[in-house]
Amino acid sequence: AQSVTQLDSHVSVSEGTPVLLRCNYSSSYSPSLFWYVQHPNKGLQLLLKYTSAATLVKGINGFEAEFKKSETSFHLTKPSAHMSDAAEYFCVVSDRRNGGSQGNLIFGKGTKLSVKP
Amino acid sequence: DAMVIQNPRYQVTQFGKPVTLSCSQTLNHNVMYWYQQKSSQAPKLLFHYYDKDFNNEADTPDNFQSRRPNTSFCFLDIRSPGLGDAAMYLCATSRERGQTYEQYFGPGTRLTVT
Numbered sequence: 001a002q003s004v005t006q007l008d009s010h011v012s013v014s015e016g017t018p019v020l021l022r023c024n025y026s027s028s029y030s031p032s033l034f035w036y037v038q039h040p041n042k043g044l045q046l047l048l049k050y051t052s053a054a055t056l057v058k059g060i061n062g063f064e065a066e067f068k069k070s071e072t073s074f075h076l077t078k079p080s081a082h083m084s085d086a087a088e089y090f091c092v093v094s095d096r097r098n099g100g101s102q103g104n105l106i107f108g109k110g111t112k113l114s115v116k117p
Numbered sequence: 118d119a120m121v122i123q124n125p126r127y128q129v130t131q132f133g134k135p136v137t138l139s140c141s142q143t144l145n146h147n148v149m150y151w152y153q154q155k156s157s158q159a160p161k162l163l164f165h166y167y168d169k170d171f172n173n174e175a176d177t178p179d180n181f182q183s184r185r186p187n188t189s190f191c192f193l194d195i196r197s198p199g200l201g202d203a204a205m206y207l208c209a210t211s212r213e214r215g216q217t218y219e220q221y222f223g224p225g226t227r228l229t230v231t
Contacts (some may be wrong), residue, residue, distance in 0.1 A: 074118075
């Protein structure tokens with residue numbers, strides 16, 4: 001069965017410093033992986049996705065993530081945090097039900113990012 | 118701009134009083150999903166439509182039902198809301214139903230049950 005583990009429930013950084021949000025996945029197949037961001041009382045916005053192409057994926061707002069099969073990790077990074085980055089971040093793997101034809105999402109529990117001035 | 122729209126953004130209903138939440142999309146996507154998200158938790162998939170084909174998750178209570186009258190609209194009906202149904206309800210769409218297709222989310226409807 002597939003699963004996603006977000007290693008930190010809460011990360012706090014200072015504005016202008018790097019961001020690292022950690023994610024490990026479990027999958028018997030080549031996974032599709034996503035990072036979504038959710039600001040308070042808003043829907044989820046796709047930051048980036050990995051679907052077996054380049055292992056370093058660049059997303060919106062300066063975020064990027066690297067797929068490391070040997071470590072089963074898909075950590076999200078940003079060189080310099082901005083106040084507007086404060087939000088909840090979800091690492092997500094796409095379900096392989098029915099040989100991958102279903103596409104249902106399996107969410108991690110989320111990491112709340114706080115950015116201090 | 119193409120988007121996923123949810124109405125209303127905030128809904129208050131009484132215990133046991135049926136309520137309907139609405140979702141529409143201008144993306145012309147084949148698949149529409151409904152999620153329930155409780156406070157400080159990840160979204161939980163309730164069901165999805167692939168075109169007109171309804172797919173219920175095994176652990177979705179019978180109290181929750183859905184309708185998709187056309188490609189653009191999808192409704193979530195809660196027949197008899199309980200206090201435990203208070204949550205954010207998220208609608209999402211994807212172009213196709215496959216592992217590589219990302220989902221696009223609406224802003225959500227926050228449901229309060231009094």
